[in-house]
Amino acid sequence: MLPVDLPDTVRDALLAPLVDHHCHGVRRDDLTRAQFELLITEGGSPAPPGTTHFDTPLGVALRRWCAPLLDLDPHAPPAVYLARRAELGAGEVNRRLLTGAGVVAFLVDGDGSDDGTDDIDLLSAAEMGRHGGAAADELVRIERIERDVAETAQAALDYLDSLGEELAARAARAVGLKTVIAGLSGLDLEPGRPSRGSVLAAANRRLAEPKEPATEPVLLRHLLWSAIDVARERGLPVQFHTGFAGSALDLHRSDPARMSAFVRALQPLGVPVILLHCYPFHRQAAYLAAVYPHVYVDVGLALPHAAAAAARVMEELLELAPFHKQLFSSGCRGVAETAYLGAHYYRQALGAALGGRLGAGEWSAADAARIAHMIGSGNARRVYRL
Amino acid sequence: MLPVDLPDTVRDALLAPLVDHHCHGVRRDDLTRAQFELLITEGGSPAPPGTTHFDTPLGVALRRWCAPLLDLDPHAPPAVYLARRAELGAGEVNRRLLTGAGVVAFLVDGDGSDDGTDDIDLLSAAEMGRHGGAAADELVRIERIERDVAETAQAALDYLDSLGEELAARAARAVGLKTVIAGLSGLDLEPGRPSRGSVLAAANRRLAEPKEPATEPVLLRHLLWSAIDVARERGLPVQFHTGFAGSALDLHRSDPARMSAFVRALQPLGVPVILLHCYPFHRQAAYLAAVYPHVYVDVGLALPHAAAAAARVMEELLELAPFHKQLFSSGCRGVAETAYLGAHYYRQALGAALGGRLGAGEWSAADAARIAHMIGSGNARRVYRL
Amino acid sequence: MLPVDLPDTVRDALLAPLVDHHCHGVRRDDLTRAQFELLITEGGSPAPPGTTHFDTPLGVALRRWCAPLLDLDPHAPPAVYLARRAELGAGEVNRRLLTGAGVVAFLVDGDGSDDGTDDIDLLSAAEMGRHGGAAADELVRIERIERDVAETAQAALDYLDSLGEELAARAARAVGLKTVIAGLSGLDLEPGRPSRGSVLAAANRRLAEPKEPATEPVLLRHLLWSAIDVARERGLPVQFHTGFAGSALDLHRSDPARMSAFVRALQPLGVPVILLHCYPFHRQAAYLAAVYPHVYVDVGLALPHAAAAAARVMEELLELAPFHKQLFSSGCRGVAETAYLGAHYYRQALGAALGGRLGAGEWSAADAARIAHMIGSGNARRVYRL
Structure with a gap:
């Protein structure tokens, strides 16, 4: 799986336990x-x-x-x-595959899908850790919190207050927040906060259909800014789903380059922005990570989906992304195969990239090993304060 | 041309006759x-x-x-x-190159260009088959039909009626329909049908300049929906030119990702949508083919144009496109060299991809051979009911 | 650095002195x-x-x-x-690195950054040549001229007249003009000239804040058309910064495909349009170079930034760009390392591409050597009339 002629230090760095900084639970039942x-x-x-x-x-x-x-x-x-x-049986399969992934910590988004429409019975974060012989921490899906609040709120003011309170309460137990706004209203985010009046009006419309997912851009932006306030206060990063995934999405509207103005607006706040998946816009994402000090990037889900072609996707990310800005995630969801393959193809793809650079005399083995540790776990430990 | 160490079954599958599901005629005269x-x-x-x-x-x-x-x-x-x-002489050259392509069936768009402006004397579909020792079937270019109807229609109602009748009559002799709307008004297609009133108004404006190609989005959308109705009734797929080709086009507006909402609107109708060429948006096209059950994809014209660099384009398509959704086309037009090179580079590029996967132990030879047959002809036989 | 088995003629062509058709000065002081x-x-x-x-x-x-x-x-x-x-010391370092680049002529944009915000003390064009043992010529950064004129003009009419005069005067000493409009208002350029009235109004607003960089699209388009008039009169090309670089930019708005309509409007004027850098839209840029006779392309800055991954970027450019339309530039700025690495990775990447084509029997050695000379210096000599 790894190139045969890697120096031991580089091989060890690639095989070291990973922090899977973005995954979902897997189903506990037989399928x-x-x-x-x-x-x-x-x-x-x-x-x-x-x-x-x-x-x-x-x-x-x-x-x-x-x-x-x-x-x-x-x-x-x-x-x-x-x-x-x-x-x-699902339990044994999940144990074998999650353990096989060689992960030291799973950061788990409790929702089963990235467009917020799924609602299936999945292993909790704690269970993911237990099955995988790893630590586990939670990510707060902010659109899920919004839905929960909308279902119980009586009036717009109550709804808005509860939103902030609930975000703060759940963030207190989490290592990061996550938004799927890309798939709901796209990433052409106006940089400023929406006005109080427009938010109140949107909240009133929202409460008329509390069972549906929120789709109004004003409301979603308010939710996002509320999350950013919480993230800032608690020193947490915010994950943005970008690029492919799901069929409800207009793919071109999930290009993270469209977030540029919004990203610039966040820069003074010091809240880390983490771009997930990004494919086929991973080069754009790498550029954002290169020019904005608070932006991080992975190609999560793209590697197990591209599978035998994963190495080129990783190589393209490595064209511009600073090595202290890259992270590993499997983007696992639903079945543990995706967690296993995410880790497998990450190691294979990075191994091929490092092997090529060593073979061409471009990098030293010491740099290669050091950078493999950074991307595989070190950067995540720093950003999420694990 | 093919990797030397391919198993015989895989080599045979790559060299088996292809269905060229999208090409144009070539010139019959010396140049x-x-x-x-x-x-x-x-x-x-x-x-x-x-x-x-x-x-x-x-x-x-x-x-x-x-x-x-x-x-x-x-x-x-x-x-x-x-x-x-x-x-x-052109006749002998055409015979040598078209036969050399190793094609069992040509599906031929009778128009010579993809922006509908060309009008040169080309081999008919039947002649393409005869010269190439292959079967041949016709594709209906819907914008050409519109132009023919506009030139003879007397009034808007007459024009609209004739459009539907002519589409139905020509589709009865064809295996598929084709649109070049990408190059005329772009692929940001509103998902719904245009209103009857707006179509009538556009038809009246259209008949004022019947010799010009139609460019009004309302009218082009009406034409497209009329074609879709015919396709649905007769069980035919609709080909969409996407991505590069021609100089009248704004390239970014031909990104098939922009069709996402329109594609979703078609999903309940069961009309196959076939994305042609797609370069440099072939990854976006592969994603659409992956998430929508009625979407198919090729990189037709991109392979002979990229030529020595074709393998990477094919590899990028293979990152996400399901193997039952990929098709082969040469996108041949004007000169038979493009038909020959289209088939040549398709086999070379797919051969390199399969050879790489077999060498890395990623795929079995049985899967590789089976998938080569699917992409080279099996999928086209199924979708076009050949 | 080059593939070991290249024929001598191809090796010689790759190692021949380059024309670096777009670079900036480097700092003269210790850092x-x-x-x-x-x-x-x-x-x-x-x-x-x-x-x-x-x-x-x-x-x-x-x-x-x-x-x-x-x-x-x-x-x-x-x-x-x-x-x-x-x-x-900086002087010795600059001499070693600039000489080491193996460049016969530097075409130098006197501004130190591509978003026009930088204003540091840099080697002049003549000094770049002297340190690098090469000839040197100047490129006129049109937005810099605009700023100079705005700072001294008294009234709108005076400002507009001075703009045209100053552009003409500086172009008389230069080999080309350069615009960074991509980073200021994006490349969605309306194809026509702005109206006299709208320009006058914008000029009045402009003079209210003469110290700030101009950002109003109407004014920037007027500036661009004034530059095109000068370029046309003097037979000079116009360089457009496109794609990545700088953090003030919305990356997706610098996609050169968005310039398509504008490029078509320029076609009858015969003014060469040169697309710089282009990454990650270099495939789109190559397409423009392929279909419009007056468009040229490079991947300048992308090669030293992608570094060990530069070969793939070059390969992607070679998928569609005609060989008589490609140019070399380092995009050097600030430190001479970027000039050296730009030339280094250009030679390495093109060498790998040629080696691959020769090894596969795709190209003859004679074609490879001829094309390496064209891209490395011949095309620049022709376009800039050096």
């Missing part, structure tokens, strides 16, 4: 083939008749790399893989 | 150097004084790979290549 | 670590506490490739590198 297929696609729809979501880079990769952890030969057919999965 | 140069550029302008369109990736590639089919040494100089081409 | 770090980032901010701008691709690269020119071992630590730099 039918239809259920499993829906969890290995970002699309939310079954594959067309006569086709299967196993015929994707991720689908082929899990047959290759996860099958051996279930005592199967590599490339096991989908039916064989799923039969063995059922035979072992 | 001057100036005419030939204009047909190997997307730009429509001669190269600046002292330069030549042979000094492009495509220009170097045809000297390398097409010259031997005309009994010349590889890398023959342009003048030698064109002299030999003239000596053999 | 503190803090000053040096600010000059190796595009961001303008110090690295966050506990981190360093040496932990970037460029930072690692200069320790690897510039250290030996200062008599140090490759991979020297930052402190050692900077101590030796101070020991030698």
Whole structure:
């Protein structure tokens, strides 16, 4: 999996335990083939008749790399893989794959999807840690808090007050906040705070349909600024989902470059902005991380989805992103295969990048090992104060 | 051309006859150097004084790979290549190159350009098949039908009725429809149908200048929805030109990600949406193919144009596109060299991708061969019901 | 640094002196670590506490490739590198690095930054040439001229007249003009000239704050058209900064594809449009160079910044850009390391691309050598009439 001729120090740095700074829980129950297929696609729809979501880079990769952890030969057919999965049971499968990922700490977004529409029964953060032999901490999904508050609030003022209180209360137990505003109203964020009047009006409209997810830009921006206030007070970073994931999204509107003015507005506040996934805009994200001191970046979900092609995505991130600004995440959700493959392809892709640089005489082994430690866990420990 | 160490089954799958699901006719007559140069550029302008369109990736590639089919040494100089081409005559050249492409069926857009401005004398679909030793079917260019109808219609109501009738009549003899709306008004398509009133008003304006190509967004959207109705009724896919090609276009407005809302509106109708070319937005296109069950994708014209660099473009498509959603096309137009090089670089690029995956132990040979068959012809047979 | 098995003619072509058609001056004085770090980032901010701008691709690269020119071992630590730099003195360091770049002519933008905010003491064009053992010519930064004129003009009419006169006077001593409008109001340029009335009104507003950089789109477009008139009269090209660089910019608004309509408006005038840097939109820029006869392209600053990853950026440019349309620039600014690394990585990246094509039998050695000469200096000599 790693290049054969890596120096030991670099190999050790790559194999060292990772901080998975952004993942979701996985399902605790046994899954039918239809259920499993829906969890290995970002699309939310079954594959067309006569086709299967196993015929994707991720689908082929899990047959290759996860099958051996279930005592199967590599490339096991989908039916064989799923039969063995059922035979072992979800608990055992989750333990094997989460432990196999080689993670020392999971930072877990309790929601199961990045567009906020999913609501399935998932392992909690604490359970993710227990199954994976790792520490675990929580991330606060701010749109989920908003939904909870909207469902119980009686009036706009009450709703707005509760929003701030609830964000503060949940942040007190968390290591970071997370927003999926990219998939709700896009990342063309006006840099300023919305006016009190416009927020009140939006809050009133919001309470008319409290069961629906909030989609109004004014309200979402208010929520985001409330979260930023809390983050600032508590010294927490804010994660932004950017780039691909989900089918409700207009992909081009999730380009993190569109956040530039907003990012500049945050710069004086000192709140770290963490750009998640970013694909296919990871070069844009790397540029933001290079020019703004408070911006961090990963290519989380892109690596297990690109699978055999993950190395190029990592290489493109490495074109411009400062090494003290890159993080590792699996973007795991739904099934533990994504946690395992996220870690696997991260190590493989970074290993290929480092091996190439060492072979060409571009980097020293000492730098390569040091940088692998930074990206794999050191930067996350610093930013999240773990 | 293919990696030397491919298993026989994978090699056979790559060399198996292809369905070229999107091409144009080629010129039947002998060409001057100036005419030939204009047909190997997307730009429509001669190269600046002292330069030549042979000094492009495509220009170097045809000297390398097409010259031997005309009994010349590889890398023959342009003048030698064109002299030999003239000596053999267009008919013989077309036969050699089209046959050499190894295609079992050509799906042919009868128009010679993707911005609808060209009107040169080209081989018909049936002739493309005859010259290439292949079957041939027709694609209906909807903007061409609109132009034909506009030139004869007397009044707006008559025009609108004729549009629907003509689309239906031509679709009855075709395997798919095709639109170049990307190059006319861009892909920021409002998801709904335009109102009857706005369409009538636009039709009246349209009939004032019936010789010009239609450019009004309302009218083009009406045309598109009329085509979709026909496609739905007859079970036909609709091809969308996206990404590069032509100089009349604002490239960023042809990003298929901008179609996301429109694509979602089509999802319940079950009409396959096929994204053509897509470069440099092929990653965005692959994402759409991954999350929407009715979306398909190719990198047609990008491969012969990128030529020696085609493998990376194919690799980037393979990062996210499901294997049951990818198609092969040459995007051939004007000269048969593009049909030959389209097939050549497709096989070379996919061969390199599969060879890399097999060498790294990522894929099994059985999967590689199966997937090569799907992309090269199987998916097209299914979607176009060939 | 170059592939070992290149034919001698190709190696010679790659090592031949380059025309660096776009660079800035470098500082003449000795630098503190803090000053040096600010000059190796595009961001303008110090690295966050506990981190360093040496932990970037460029930072690692200069320790690897510039250290030996200062008599140090490759991979020297930052402190050692900077101590030796101070020991030698800025003059000697500049001479070693600028000479080491192997450049025959520098075309120098006298301003030190691409967003027009910097104003540090830099080597003049003539001094750059003297230190580098090369010829040197000037580029006219049009926004700088505008600022100079605004500071002295008394009234709008006077200001507008002076603008045209000053542009003409300075262009008389220059080989090209340069604009940074991308970073000021973005590249969504309306194709036409602004009306006289709107320009006069904007000029009046402008003179109210003559010390600030101009940001009003109407005024910037007027400035640009005035520059184009001068360029047309004198047969000079106009350079456009596009893509990354600087932190004041909204990256997506610097995509050169957004200039398409403006580029088409310039086509009849015959003024060459030169797209600088372009990353991460270099594929879009290559497409513009392919379809518009007056458009040229480089990936200047992207190569030394991507450093060990520069080869892929060059490869992506080579996917579509005609070989008679590509240029070399280092985009050097502030420190001579960027001039040296710009030339170094240009040669390395193009060498890798040519080596790959020769190894695959795609290109002949004669074509490879010829094309290396064109990109390295021939195209610049033609376009700038050197």
